[in-house]
Amino acid sequence: MNSFINWLNKHIVPIAAKIGSVRWLVALRDAFIAIMPATMAGSVASVLNALVRDIPTRFGWTGFVNSMQWLIGINAQVWTGSLAVLGLIFAFAFGYQLAVQYKVEPITGGIVTLGTFLMCLPQSYTLTLTKALSAADAKTLTAAGAAVAGKTVSGWGFFNFNAYFGSAGFFTVMIMGGIAATIYIWLVKKHITITMPDSVPPAIANAFTGIIPASAALYVTGIITYLFTKLGTTTVIEWISKIIQEPLLNLSQGYGAVLILTILVQVFWFFGIHGTNVLGPVLDGIWLTAQLSNMAAYNAGKALPYVWTRNAFDLYAWIGGAGSTLLLLIAILMFSKRDDQRAVAKMAIAPGFFNVNEPVMFGLPIVLDPIYFIPFLLAPVVMVTIAYFVMQLGWVSPIKTQIVWSMPPIMNALVGTLDWRAPILQVFNMCVGFLIYLPFVKAANRMKPEAVID
Numbered sequence: 001m002n003s004f005i006n007w008l009n010k011h012i013v014p015i016a017a018k019i020g021s022v023r024w025l026v027a028l029r030d031a032f033i034a035i036m037p038a039t040m041a042g043s044v045a046s047v048l049n050a051l052v053r054d055i056p057t058r059f060g061w062t063g064f065v066n067s068m069q070w071l072i073g074i075n076a077q078v079w080t081g082s083l084a085v086l087g088l089i090f091a092f093a094f095g096y097q098l099a100v101q102y103k104v105e106p107i108t109g110g111i112v113t114l115g116t117f118l119m120c121l122p123q124s125y126t127l128t129l130t131k132a133l134s135a136a137d138a139k140t141l142t143a144a145g146a147a148v149a150g151k152t153v154s155g156w157g158f159f160n161f162n163a164y165f166g167s168a169g170f171f172t173v174m175i176m177g178g179i180a181a182t183i184y185i186w187l188v189k190k191h192i193t194i195t196m197p198d199s200v201p202p203a204i205a206n207a208f209t210g211i212i213p214a215s216a217a218l219y220v221t222g223i224i225t226y227l228f229t230k231l232g233t234t235t236v237i238e239w240i241s242k243i244i245q246e247p248l249l250n251l252s253q254g255y256g257a258v259l260i261l262t263i264l265v266q267v268f269w270f271f272g273i274h275g276t277n278v279l280g281p282v283l284d285g286i287w288l289t290a291q292l293s294n295m296a297a298y299n300a301g302k303a304l305p306y307v308w309t310r311n312a313f314d315l316y317a318w319i320g321g322a323g324s325t326l327l328l329l330i331a332i333l334m335f336s337k338r339d340d341q342r343a344v345a346k347m348a349i350a351p352g353f354f355n356v357n358e359p360v361m362f363g364l365p366i367v368l369d370p371i372y373f374i375p376f377l378l379a380p381v382v383m384v385t386i387a388y389f390v391m392q393l394g395w396v397s398p399i400k401t402q403i404v405w406s407m408p409p410i411m412n413a414l415v416g417t418l419d420w421r422a423p424i425l426q427v428f429n430m431c432v433g434f435l436i437y438l439p440f441v442k443a444a445n446r447m448k449p450e451a452v453i454d
Helices: 001-009 011-022 023-034 037-058 062-067 069-080 083-101 106-119 135-142 168-191 202-209 212-232 236-252 255-270 280-299 310-316 325-337 337-352 357-365 370-390 411-417 421-445 449-453
Strands: 126-127 147-149 153-156
Touching: 001 370, 011 153, 011 280, 023 037, 037 083, 037 280, 062 106, 069 083, 083 106, 083 126, 083 168, 083 280, 106 202, 106 212, 106 236, 168 212, 168 236, 168 280, 168 421, 202 212, 212 236, 212 370, 236 255, 236 280, 255 310, 255 370, 280 310, 310 370, 310 411, 310 421, 325 357, 325 370, 325 421, 325 449, 337 357, 337 370
Parallel strands: none
Antiparallel strands: 126 153, 147 153
8 A cells, every 4th residue: 555655656746736836727717717707607597496496387386386486587787797608708717817827917908809709700791581581581680791692691690599698619619818917918018008107007008018019919819710701611719619529529428537536536645645636627627628618508497418427426416525525524423532633523513514625634634644535535435326327327416506515414405406316426426435434443452653653
């Protein structure tokens, strides 16, 4: 065991440390965190509409649904200003956070990535009708800027709100927005800017400083998007969605991808590296994108496209935090005879119910403790395996709303899935995790605290 831990410490930990220090990945992680208020507001709207519209409709309570149309309408407005335009919000947040990491003016960085994202979207449209329009209808559309030719209506200056403004634009922001932000940051760092006198107010000086770098960044990405539309048959966002985003999201639904991510988080945490933070760009970039697609589909009344999403890890594999340490704390309080571990468990149990597990990770400690390495790794692996195949079989619904990471067990499963079977699966997994930890808690009883420290 010691030789294996030493091997991990030599070969894996340095990689994790390097990943955690890459400023691009830190900016990406912070951008996903920054958009959380919007995702939560949209999720609240979705949950409320499920309670006053979707569930009552299933039972035929049309009178109640009709009386709640005012709330349903307000929720629709909140959703429009949050989840529906999350791609726009993320576009600004990513550029802002990149600029923060490289210590340049962040608002201009956000404007550059937001403008780049809009340039990547299709702006023309063509509609083929089943029959020709009347003269009055054709005149109305022509006055609005459309071209009408028989059964075909076409025009320019139209953004497909439902298709691209949400999570579908995330990968385009990461790639094209990243290119634009890089140019902006590089030019600022090279001092290719307009320098204003010290007497000029900082807000004005910062705006002038960003003119040349921002213009250059937007022109470069503008040339790329222009060439895509003129030389090809698609736009940048459509190409990225088809060639990069869709394959990655489909790959994320495989058991192997879910298992590897779970193992890596546990290994990083065992060495005291915040695994969920280090791998946050992967978790959020892929599985959160899938989750937001589920949320959009649910609000549109469509089938959920993805089974395994970001919060599925929290619900079924990381109960009480990475490693499902809440189950270890319960096992210690019930069966441990060691005063030192019981004291830590009593202190850590309350935060553990809200998925805060730093007290037990560093207080017990689990970090670099050979006794708990096996269950700390094994419990989430077994639990994620059970949940994955249960959900693949359709016995429990996938997640369809965003939940706060600190929401306690049972409640988070019910709110996240709106499915009464999800808490049952979660409780079953909790029992499995508890039983995996139990033999190691009893084994620790036979060891003196000094032996564990050594």
